Amino acid sequence: MERLHELKNGTDIRGVSLDNKERPVNLTTNEVKLISKGFYEWLQNNKKEKNLKVAVGCDSRLSGEDFKKEVINTLLAYGAKVYDCKMATTPAMFMTTVIEDYNCDGAIMITASHLPYYYNGLKFFTKDGGVDKKDIDEIINFSVNNSLKESNDGRLEAKRLIDDYSNILVDKIRTAVNSKKNYNKPLEGLNIIVDAGNGSGGFFASKVLEELGANTNGSQFLNPDGNFPNHIPNPENKEAIESICKAVIKNKSDLGIIFDTDVDRAAIVDKYGNPINKDALIALISVIILNEYPSSSIVTDSITTDGLSRFIEKLGGKHHRFKRGYKNVINEGIRLNEENEECHLAIETSGHAAIKENYFLDDGAFLVSKILVYVAKLAEKGQDIGELIKDLEEPLESIEYRINIDRENYREFGEGILKDLEECIKKSNEFKLPKKNYEGVRVICDSPIHNGWFLLRLSLHEPLLALNIQSDVKDGVKNIEEFIKQFLANYKLQF
Structure with missing residues (x-):
């Protein structure tokens, strides 16, 4: 049991499946069969039924097909009706449980997101x-x-x-x-390119964008290749973002789209080659959501900026x-x-976006589809999608x-540091705590030489x-750093 628990990664299973120089293999067809x-x-225990329907799919990882065969054969051996969904995306696999023609009781997606090829x-x-966990x-x-x-x-x-999922989008x-000009081809006249990073998102160019009339010339790395030879398929990766930004400029595209390996995350690039990811992506989709659902709450992770809050x-x-x-x-x-x-x-700033109307499913393709609606509408007025977030304040620094915490009891040690920091800030005349905070210690630094904030978390x-x-001031980060370094020196930690 211990070796299986070692494969637990939050809400999914992950392990090393291929020989490499970095880590030993710990996920083989044996573990896949057991799991x-x-x-x-x-699933049977929860459904109180026996012969259930399960969909199985994989992304472009090199071990994906072998693992998919093992999963399918295992399920068949125990009486399941199995749908082989071939190469798929993680969000599409969930949709097999809600699409009427599928109506599956469960689904299994074989993926390790953006991790190196050997996972x-x-x-x-x-x-x-x-x-859940x-x-x-x-x-x-x-x-x-x-x-x-x-x-x-x-x-x-x-x-x-x-094919079925693309048709839905x-x-x-x-x-x-609802274009009066061209209902079936609302993206006609636009050059929109996709960078799939050799993951499973290449379909979006041909099966979605081109069906809607877009010219996708200049799209890159659409072919599935689990070696990921061009860049890591990750919208947060600097090299990946630089690659799609350069492609947009080179091809004079109206929009660039980048997905992670299994398409549960995405980011976009405007026609000037500016990336719209992290806080900017949150701001953009917030404009769209709040236009449709005024006064809605927008939940984000803890590292978002004060400028985003004001926006x-x-x-x-x-x-x-x-x-x-x-x-x-x-x-x-x-x-x-x-x-x-x-x-x-x-x-989340990573690009995981879940929208209520879409089952609160984090789906990069659905997120981009929501944005494309506004791309099409703005294009008819001669406007660019980036104009929707022109008022978003970016931090100066x-x-x-x-x-690193080099201790066996790192969690207990780290929690102690955070508790001490909170007490320290309560006594400070220079810094203060926000009214609400759900992770780590967030500190407001509003003196003229700081004019910012910091967050320390495990x-x-x-x-x-x-x-x-x-x-938001020159050298403000350096001035905030000085306080944090002095505080952490008490615990022999440095950065």
């Missing part, structure tokens, strides 16, 4: 969405203490999921734009700054709605540090403290 069996019994993993879905523990327990009996009732059917965009509030929205971790952000959005606080958007998965500092 698939555990998921199916867990792979499993993500699990039910009709309620992606499984406690569900993963239960699935692993079923994997070890499995009581399933083999059956001859299993059936396999191949499905063209990406195309229909949504056409309906929302959202000027639009009439409420900025609810929560914790890091996309699942934390999404669950907080769901919780607010359950408590009758209207929330239509939960988004910004920096992030990761401070990493979700690693033995380190993450430090974000921003300032």
Whole structure:
């Protein structure tokens, strides 16, 4: 059981699946078989039914096809009806549980998101969405203490999921734009390029954009290749963003789109080659959501800027700054709605964006589709999408540090530091704490030489403290750093 628990990564399974020079292999078809069996019994236990319908798909990772075959054969052996969805995206796999022609009881996506080529993993879905941490523990327990009996009732059917999913997106965009000029081709006359990073998002160029009339010449790295030979498929990666920005400028495109490996995240680039990601992406989709749902709360992770808060509030929205971790952000959005606080958007700076109308599913393709509606409408007026966020205030200075804690009891030690920092700030005449804060210690630094803020928090998965500092004055970050360095010296920590 211990080796399976070591594969737990928050709300999914991840491990090293290929020989490499960095890490030993710990995820093989043996582990995949055990965990698939555990998921199916867990699903049966929750549904109180036996022969269930499960969809299986993978991204472009080199071990994906072998793992997919193992998952399918395991499920068939225990009586499941299995849909082989071939190469797919993580959000599309969830949609197999809600699309009428599929109506699956569960789904398994084989992916390790943006991690290096030698990783792979499993993500699990039910009709309620992606499984939570406690569900993963239960699935692993079923994997070890499995009581399933083999059956001859299993059936396999191949499905063209990406075609079906693309058609859904195309229909949504056409309906929302409702172009009087060209209903079927609302993106005609626009050059919109895609960078799929050799992941599974290349379909978006041909099956969505071109169907809507866009010219996609200049798109890059659309072919699936699990070696990821061009750049890491990650909208947060500096090299990846630089690549799509250069492509937009070179091709004189109207818009650039970049996805991560399994398309649950995205970012865009305006026609001037400016990236719209992180806070800018949150601001852009907030404009769209608040136009449709005025006064909605917008849930984000903890490292968003004060400028973003002011931007959202000027639009009439409420900025609810929560914790890091996309699942934390999404669950907080769901919780607010359950408590009758209207929330239509939960988004992390990483590009995970979950929208209420789309089952609170973090879906990069759906996020981009919402934006494309406004791209089309603005284009008819001769305007650019970037104009929607021209009033977003950017910090003058910004920096992030990761401070290692070289101790076995790093979490307890780190929590002690955060508690001491909070007490220190309470006694300070120079700094103060915000009224609400949900992660780490966020500090307001509003004196003239600081004019900014910092956030010190424990990493979700690693033995380190993450430090974000921003300032709106020259040398403000340096001045804030001086205080933090003096404070951390008491614990023999430095950065």
